[in-house]
Amino acid sequence: MSGIIEVKNLVKTYKHTQAVKGVSFEVRRGEVFGLLGPNGAGKTTTLEILEGLKPQTSGEVKVLGLDNLIQTDELKKRIGVQLQSSQYLHHLSLGELLDLFASLYGRRADRRQLLGLVGLKDKERAEVKDLSGGQKQRFTIASALVHDPQILFLDEPTTGLDPKARRDMWQLIKNINAQGMTVMLTTHYMEEAEYLCHRVAIMDRGNILEIDEPKKLVDRVADTTQISFFVEKPIDQKIFSAIPEIVKIYADYPKVILEITSLDKVSAVIKLLKDHQITFFGFTLKTASLEDVYLDLTGKEYKNE
Numbered sequence: 531m532s533g534i535i536e537v538k539n540l541v542k543t544y545k546h547t548q549a550v551k552g553v554s555f556e557v558r559r560g561e562v563f564g565l566l567g568p569n570g571a572g573k574t575t576t577l578e579i580l581e582g583l584k585p586q587t588s589g590e591v592k593v594l595g596l597d598n599l600i601q602t603d604e605l606k607k608r609i610g611v612q613l614q615s616s617q618y619l620h621h622l623s624l625g626e627l628l629d630l631f632a633s634l635y636g637r638r639a640d641r642r643q644l645l646g647l648v649g650l651k652d653k654e655r656a657e658v659k660d661l662s663g664g665q666k667q668r669f670t671i672a673s674a675l676v677h678d679p680q681i682l683f684l685d686e687p688t689t690g691l692d693p694k695a696r697r698d699m700w701q702l703i704k705n706i707n708a709q710g711m712t713v714m715l716t717t718h719y720m721e722e723a724e725y726l727c728h729r730v731a732i733m734d735r736g737n738i739l740e741i742d743e744p745k746k747l748v749d750r751v752a753d754t755t756q757i758s759f760f761v762e763k764p765i766d767q768k769i770f771s772a773i774p775e776i777v778k779i780y781a782d783y784p785k786v787i788l789e790i791t792s793l794d795k796v797s798a799v800i801k802l803l804k805d806h807q808i809t810f811f812g813f814t815l816k817t818a819s820l821e822d823v824y825l826d827l828t829g830k831e832y833k834n835e
């Protein structure tokens with residue numbers, strides 16, 4: 531078996547909805563693998579089947595070589611699943627909660643180590659209700675790790691977090707992965723998938739459209755970089771012919787957008803503008819992103835909600 535998770539032709543039909551329409555993929559040991567797609571794409575359903583929380587309608591799932599339908603209990607013991615914070619018992623401290631979760635697996639929790647890992651070392655005696663959103667979310671990760679699992683599953687780990695808490699969570703996931711943990715997550719944030727995942731499966735309406743490293747997906751749809759800036763006076767576009775790497779020019783005074791095929795030419799563009807005494811401002815560079823990939827695959831713009 532090459533994949534730590536192997537999924538073949540997975541289908542899940544709810545009463546009136548075919549939520550997952552025959553997806554196949556594998557997750558490799560040690561990677562961060564992401565299911566990326568808008569709400570309703572079928573990400574959570576797929577994840578919950580892999581976690582042994584619900585059965586599929588058809589198709590085959592092996593997690594750590596275990597069949598999700600037959601060896602469900604063994605599977606659950608060997609994976610970590612991020613729980614929703616609303617499910618925590620009241621009046622127990624974080625340390626006590628970790629002990630409780632560990633005892634469910636017949637283990638003792640290393641409270642200090644787990645809380646230290648998620649940046650909550652000084653919160654051992656605090657209760658979940660006293661934590662910020664970001665802290666709560668990080669605690670859910672500590673609680674998913676009490677039994678030393680081999681794969682960590684995260685369903686939308688940063689939804690609802692403010693930008694700083696989101697970046698902290700990204701760093702935490704990277705740290706955990708750097709220690710050798712395989713991570714499978716779902717997200718509807720393009721940026722998150724691009725930053726965190728070694729490989730991404732782009733999901734839309736129950737199907738996986740493409741699986742690859744984010745950079746390769748992006749390179750496939752666009753190999754140009756956009757430069758845009760504003761000018762004080764209309765300019766003669768002919769000056770740009772001096773740089774053959776400029777393949778497209780959109781000039782709609784006062785805005786100018788250039789597409790270049792080589793990032794190395796950015797300074798040449800700036801020099802050219804200065805040589806022609808052109809005053810410019812708001813100079814920005816934009817490389818293609820997963821949003822362009824999604825647009826290319828589905829023909830529609832990516833919308834989070």
Ligand code: ADP
Binds near residue numbers: 569573575
């Ligand atoms: P995502 O995680 O990508 O937002 P979901 O897997 O939650 O997508 O949902 C996929 C589709 O399945 C949606 O149309 C959703 O309404 C439907 N769905 C999810 N769970 C259930 C359920 N328990 N019963 C009926 N339909 C469901």
